Amino acid sequence: MLPQPPMQNSRSLARQLREQALLKLAQQILRQDGFAGLTMDRLTALSDVSKGTLYNHFSSKEDVLTALSVDSLERLQHLFQLALNFNGHSRERALALHYAYHRFSAAEPTLFLCLLTAATPGVMEKSSPERLLRRQQLETELLTMCQTVLSAALADGSLTLPAGAAVEQYSFINWALAFGCNALFAPLRQLGLFAGLQAGQINIQSINLLFDGMGWLPLSADWDYQASWHRIGLIFSQQLMSDPLIHPTLNQTQEPA
Amino acid sequence: MLPQPPMQNSRSLARQLREQALLKLAQQILRQDGFAGLTMDRLTALSDVSKGTLYNHFSSKEDVLTALSVDSLERLQHLFQLALNFNGHSRERALALHYAYHRFSAAEPTLFLCLLTAATPGVMEKSSPERLLRRQQLETELLTMCQTVLSAALADGSLTLPAGAAVEQYSFINWALAFGCNALFAPLRQLGLFAGLQAGQINIQSINLLFDGMGWLPLSADWDYQASWHRIGLIFSQQLMSDPLIHPTLNQTQEPA
DNA sequence: AAAAAAGTTGACGGATCGTCATTCTAGGTG
């Protein structure tokens, strides 16, 4: 039924598995030693493949980062799927999408930073075109999921677009706000700026303001979205957030710079 | 009258001038050859100082990026000052702040990307503490300027905080939205995603939604903020946006990788 | 004028990236 699955299954399957293992390892290094600790030599040394093979998978070090960001987007897509299944009205489901994004950035700060750095020109310049394309495609799909909720809201009448506004504009604004909130919290966590503000609190408050501004019913005055936020959290807690690590022993390495 | 200006004026003045020239040159390279093209060797070769002297000014390559981001923040501060002087009601002045931010990111995409990359852990890890401190200080000042407008709005009654909300939260949300909008537009400009959306249009629309959600009077239904946006633009156009380039001849270099 | 302090230089060590000639391996052929 599928269009054309590559015939050489044993080959390409092993290839895929190895690529996943390499990415997992890269992620591990990133978590442990920061971005400066991630070098191709180190990645080779800790893996069971050689440099040449590594470069058979990734065209450059930056390509590894882009690959990690693709990985992140796929996990995000999975979380978004959960959010869309939330049992509630449309504005709650939109809130669930924001929750998923927030939850991911909090649970996987390293990967979220990958998302940030992968959008940096220095990284994009040196990544393989195929992977960049894949990333763009995933981003489009995620955006489509957001627009799904908006369309549903328009259909059931809880949201009405002003004249001259398009669904894409609204989804863009949502994305921008979510991105801004989570991105700003990443570096600000260690800095003192905005100290004392809870990430979750700020998030839900921002979204409420935006949705109220959009006139999305029921307004925050008429509904306890704090409670919704909490209920949404439950369906994500049940689901496993992070997959088990493949290489738990990473101790025999020299200490980072 | 000044507290204690360093006595060795001729020395430190020359030093400051040279540092400015170096930063200008770095910016030039960045514009021309992208982030990959900026290397310390190249920066030295194109300047009239040696490597050692360069490292007398900047502790590392990343420190150069942080320095550029500090530079950007200073220019942003200048633009914010202009915005605060805009003759209008408080919500218009807030809009002017957003305009300044947007205008800067559009006019100086390279520097705006510096702001992004300088917040990256890989860069922060290797920048000099003094410069990082300076950056944080500037960010605080910018944020204070935002809060000034919010406080004024609270004072004149055009804005009222709901119970349990603080001014910092509101300024954070504003900052996050502005950052998200402009950051998302940066890579998307070259990509096809969101094609056909005008950055300025999206920006003003987002802000209107947020401010309406905050209940900031006059609401967008009762005031033509499109016209305000245009009027605000005038005071920025009069002011010079970009300073003249010091090294217009940058042609004798080898072509980038 | 001599000495001390401050500033500048560019060659060098170390680290990392990405390549490529060589080696290995799986699967087919006589």
Added chain:
DNA sequence: CACCTAGAATGACGATCCGTCAACTTTTTT
């Protein structure tokens, strides 16, 4: 079973780049 070949894997190597430091020059002090 011996041989062959296409494709994959290897790791040594050249190139690049970062940041340092001993030697040298300029400025200031004595």
